[in-house]
Amino acid sequence: xxxxxxxxxxxxxxxxxxxxxxxxxxxxxxxxxxxxxxxxxxxxxxxxxxxxxxxxxxxxxxxxxxxxxxxxxxxxxxxxxxxxxxxxxxxxxxxxxxxxxxxxxxxxxxxxxxxxxxxxxxxxxxxxxxxxxxxxxxxxxxxxxxxxxxxxxxxxxxxxxxxxxxxxxxxxxxxxxxxxxxxxxxxxxxxxxxxxxxxxxxxxxxxxxxxxxxxxxxxxxxxxxxxxxxxxxxxxxxxxxxxxxxxxxxxxxxxxxxxxxxxxxxxxxxxxxxxxxxxxxxxxxxxxxxxxxxxxxxxxxxxxxxxxxxxxxxxxxxxxxxxxxxxxxxxxxxxxxxxxxxxxxxxxxxxxxxxxxxxxxxxxxxxxxxxxxxxxxxxxxxxxxxxxxxxxxxxxxxxxxxxxxxxxxxxxxxxxxxxxxxxxxxxxxxxxxxxxxxxxxxxxxxxxxxxxx
Amino acid sequence: xxxxxxxxxxxxxxxxxxxxxxxxxxxxxxxxxxxxxxxxxxxxxxxxxxxxxxxxxxxxxxxxxxxxxxxxxxxxxxxxxxxxxxxxxxxxxxxxxxxxxxxxxxxxxxxxxxxxxxxxxxxxxxxxxxxxxxxxxxxxxxxxxxxxxxxxxxxxxxxxxxxxxxxxxxxxxxxxxxxxxxxxxxxxxxxxxxxxxxxxxxxxxxxxxxxxxxxxxxxxxxxxxxxxxxxxxxxxxxxxxxxxxxxxxxxxxxxxxxxxxxxxxxxxxxxxxxxxxxxxxxxxxxxxxxxxxxxxxxxxxxxxxxxxxxxxxxxxxxxxxxxxxxxxxxxxxxxxxxxxxxxxxxxxxxxxxxxxxxxxxxxxxxxxxxxxxxxxxxxxxxxxxxxxxxxxxxxxxxxxxxxxxxxxxxxxxxxxxxxxxxxxxxxxxxxxxxxxxxxxxxxxxxxxxxxxx
Numbered sequence: 001x002x003x004x005x006x007x008x009x010x011x012x013x014x015x016x017x018x019x020x021x022x023x024x025x026x027x028x029x030x031x032x033x034x035x036x037x038x039x040x041x042x043x044x045x046x047x048x049x050x051x052x053x054x055x056x057x058x059x060x061x062x063x064x065x066x067x068x069x070x071x072x073x074x075x076x077x078x079x080x081x082x083x084x085x086x087x088x089x090x091x092x093x094x095x096x097x098x099x100x101x102x103x104x105x106x107x108x109x110x111x112x113x114x115x116x117x118x119x120x121x122x123x124x125x126x127x128x129x130x131x132x133x134x135x136x137x138x139x140x141x142x143x144x145x146x147x148x149x150x151x152x153x154x155x156x157x158x159x160x161x162x163x164x165x166x167x168x169x170x171x172x173x174x175x176x177x178x179x180x181x182x183x184x185x186x187x188x189x190x191x192x193x194x195x196x197x198x199x200x201x202x203x204x205x206x207x208x209x210x211x212x213x214x215x216x217x218x219x220x221x222x223x224x225x226x227x228x229x230x231x232x233x234x235x236x237x238x239x240x241x242x243x244x245x246x247x248x249x250x251x252x253x254x255x256x257x258x259x260x261x262x263x264x265x266x267x268x269x270x271x272x273x274x275x276x277x278x279x280x281x282x283x284x285x286x287x288x289x290x291x292x293x294x295x296x297x298x299x300x301x302x303x304x305x306x307x308x309x310x311x312x313x314x315x316x317x318x319x320x321x322x323x324x325x326x327x328x329x330x331x332x333x334x335x336x337x338x339x340x341x342x343x344x345x346x347x348x349x350x351x352x353x354x355x356x357x358x359x360x361x362x363x364x365x366x367x368x369x370x371x372x373x374x375x376x377x378x379x380x381x382x383x384x385x386x387x388x389x390x391x392x393x394x395x396x397x398x399x400x401x402x403x404x405x406x407x408x409x410x411x412x413x414x415x416x417x418x419x420x421x422x423x424x425x426x427x428x429x430x431x432x433x434x435x436x437x438x439x440x441x442x443x444x445x446x447x448x449x450x451x452x453x
Numbered sequence: 454x455x456x457x458x459x460x461x462x463x464x465x466x467x468x469x470x471x472x473x474x475x476x477x478x479x480x481x482x483x484x485x486x487x488x489x490x491x492x493x494x495x496x497x498x499x500x501x502x503x504x505x506x507x508x509x510x511x512x513x514x515x516x517x518x519x520x521x522x523x524x525x526x527x528x529x530x531x532x533x534x535x536x537x538x539x540x541x542x543x544x545x546x547x548x549x550x551x552x553x554x555x556x557x558x559x560x561x562x563x564x565x566x567x568x569x570x571x572x573x574x575x576x577x578x579x580x581x582x583x584x585x586x587x588x589x590x591x592x593x594x595x596x597x598x599x600x601x602x603x604x605x606x607x608x609x610x611x612x613x614x615x616x617x618x619x620x621x622x623x624x625x626x627x628x629x630x631x632x633x634x635x636x637x638x639x640x641x642x643x644x645x646x647x648x649x650x651x652x653x654x655x656x657x658x659x660x661x662x663x664x665x666x667x668x669x670x671x672x673x674x675x676x677x678x679x680x681x682x683x684x685x686x687x688x689x690x691x692x693x694x695x696x697x698x699x700x701x702x703x704x705x706x707x708x709x710x711x712x713x714x715x716x717x718x719x720x721x722x723x724x725x726x727x728x729x730x731x732x733x734x735x736x737x738x739x740x741x742x743x744x745x746x747x748x749x750x751x752x753x754x755x756x757x758x759x760x761x762x763x764x765x766x767x768x769x770x771x772x773x774x775x776x777x778x779x780x781x782x783x784x785x786x787x788x789x790x791x792x793x794x795x796x797x798x799x800x801x802x803x804x805x806x807x808x809x810x811x812x813x814x815x816x817x818x819x820x821x822x823x824x825x826x827x828x829x830x831x832x833x834x835x836x837x838x839x840x841x842x843x844x845x846x847x848x849x850x851x852x853x854x855x856x857x858x859x860x861x862x863x864x865x866x867x868x869x870x871x872x873x874x875x876x877x878x879x880x881x882x883x884x885x886x887x888x889x890x891x892x893x894x895x896x897x898x899x900x901x902x903x904x905x906x
Binding site: 023045071072096099114117142156397 | 457459464465466469476487489492493498499500501518519525540548552562565567570572576596608622725732783817847865
């Protein structure tokens with residue numbers, strides 16, 4: 001009869017304490033979004049499958065959660081597909097809708113659908129869950145929140161500068177020391193152009209990234225093994241030795257890519273971004289990193305990634321510029337640049353470094369004990385006065401044993417317990433107990449409000 | 454090639470202005486929840502179908518959105534079901550998961566699954582979307598938010614008093630005048646007991662509700678038509694004439710139900726709630742309404758419903774007490790009482806009565822115009838100073854024509870525009886324009902911050 005309840009693999013319940021921490025994260029980010037002029041939108045969790053299919057590659061299509069049509073869902077299913085149990089071709093016949101896989105495609109759909117109501121440049125943020133039928137593993141969920149900000153309809157690099165500054169402000173509020181790594185797709189294209197191997201750009205960036213671990217000799221050997229010519233590897237040497245300040249790196253790149261118009265354009269863009277960001281004196285380290293190659297299948301300009309300096313963990317925020325966000329929905333010429341905060345990883349970093357502010361999980365400030373109907377009636381009147389003064393307060397609902405009532409206050413980490421018994425009612429007072437020190441004192445209502453404010 | 458993008462019927466996009474209004478609603482409610490000691494939880498959108506099926510009646514099972522299993526979803530589908538296109542029996546073979554239909558069943562599942570981590574009484578709130586494959590119509594959506602607060606693990610009527618007080622506080626913050634109608638399932642059971650027709654309780658409450666519209670004669674005729682005996686209709690007359698103050702209604706009920714132990718218990722519970730609520734001097738009208746019969750298939754004690762006094766609209770909040778929330782998941786003896794705010798209807802009421810605070814949709818306070826690279830670099834430094842002072846500010850990202858830049862500020866309803874040109878850079882000043890009055894003045898940075906604070 002009774003089921004042992006559970007939730008699907010890769011999904012999570014969030015307890016009050018986890019919610020308090022998540023709210024702290026999202027509220028901090030929202031406050032900064034607002035300060036930078038971003039506006040919130042929400043789109044439905046359920047989109048038409050035709051909006052989602054084909055946008056994330058073949059693998060992505062498989063990872064979409066599809067929703068079975070209601071009622072007689074087999075009415076459009078051809079006999080032969082059923083007989084052959086042809087799941088792949090049956091799916092579109094029995095499912096019209098799916099759960100969103102990310103916030104970017106629904107946003108592109110939103111921009112096209114509402115183009116006439118929007119003022120461009122449009123600066124939007126969106127914090128909502130997404131769903132992926134990925135194999136669940138540590139740190140990878142089937143349902144998780146994304147937290148994105150994008151500016152669309154503006155080519156200006158000022159947007160990149162603003163987004164980097166925004167990232168700096170968010171992590172500075174969190175107290176997390178970060179390095180913002182910045183690259184530009186055009187620099188990578190310039191390198192590929194220069195050595196005549198545009199298809200090898202991933203191999204090259206992977207190799208550059210390994211130098212610290214395996215040394216330059218091994219990296220060169222690996223490049224040759226990947227099919228890059230000895231001549232090209234020779235040309236890549238300055239890139240593999242790219243160290244020093246951002247300015248030194250820029251100099252090396254300029255010398256290397258002087259003959260590549262695309263490469264030069266990439267360096268020029270990077271220089272604009274670095275100059276203007278430096279002008280704002282960010283607290284974060286902002287670092288030119290030519291090995292940064294995330295999202296190469298959609299980013300067309302700036303690429304950026306954030307790492308926490310004091311915790312070994314992957315990227316905690318990423319983003320970049322894309323040339324044609326909305327083309328797939330029939331609206332060309334809308335360029336954009338966006339970032340995405342990794343809420344789950346930020347949650348873990350804040351836990352690891354114990355950086356949550358002391359009052360993050362604060363709930364009720366004072367619990368009134370319950371001595372019975374008459375006393376609780378009096379207590380409730382005082383509880384209401386505290387709430388009017390903005391103090392979260394509650395009355396224990398039952399006149400249970402004191403031990404049980406105190407246990408509740410303890411478990412909920414309520415710092416004060418107030419008692420209103422016969423003598424307090426007669427005196428118009430409250431006895432207040434500090435749960436940490438055990439200290440107790442009899443106060444007037446005004447004194448009580450002052451003590452708890 | 455390009456698709457004309459759209460979203461599924463019954464779902465919605467929320468624009469920045471709609472989001473601002475919705476955030477105002479949810480934040481107001483959240484603030485009050487916190488003040489009353491409720492803690493937030495979240496559960497996954499996707500639940501195992503076995504958690505959801507059978508909890509909402511046969512009709513409800515049909516209205517669940519089911520998620521197609523990934524990969525070879527037909528592997529457990531028997532041949533005969535496929536051949537007979539037996540959709541009903543195939544569904545559980547090809548779908549293991551579904552979207553939550555409400556917040557109550559997932560909450561019951563949560564309580565049972567996490568019983569050892571929870572401190573009872575557990576006061577939780579939850580604000581999340583739910584999905585129903587209902588036929589969409591005006592005001593009815595397939596994806597919509599619910600906003601619930603419940604206390605579980607306590608039989609005390611103090612919880613009812615607190616929830617009514619909480620409702621009063623929420624709507625008083627909204628500026629919506631309301632009537633909170635309260636009834637008790639046990640009173641209805643008592644009436645049914647008294648006239649010997651327990652199955653007719655819905656017919657009776659529907660009839661009582663119609664008296665103002667069709668008059669007592671017609672109501673009596675309707676009751677006879679529904680198969681209630683003339684004798685019973687005679688006994689019901691005091692109930693049909695139930696008018697006057699709550700106290701007068703109580704007196705009539707007590708006289709009528711004096712011989713029904715269940716009815717007497719219901720009256721006693723109602724009296725406790727009304728006395729204790731009156732003691733808190735609520736701003737709302739709190740009214741005893743024996744025609745209130747919502748949720749009779751699960752509420753076992755208090756039933757309540759909120760109507761806006763100044764707008765013709767259905768219930769904008771409702772709730773009640775249920776005896777055995779978690780029994781279906783194998784954990785008996787957990788009683789609870791809860792309320793649910795109707796966010797969509799509250800949204801409509803606030804719109805109709807124009808009650809949103811003036812700054813609900815406020816975004817950026819000041820936009821800096823962009824006169825080119827050098828000027829925008831200087832402007833960005835000032836923008837950062839404003840943000841540090843907590844003033845939402847942005848720089849228009851491109852050095853477009855002034856008309857276009859001003860059009861952006863206008864469309865986004867930004868109240869001030871700031872200009873930093875050559876002369877302002879030389880003077881260390883900013884020219885500030887009030888977009889409403891057209892007034893312009895040259896200010897130092899300190900003066901600017903003061904003017905915008």
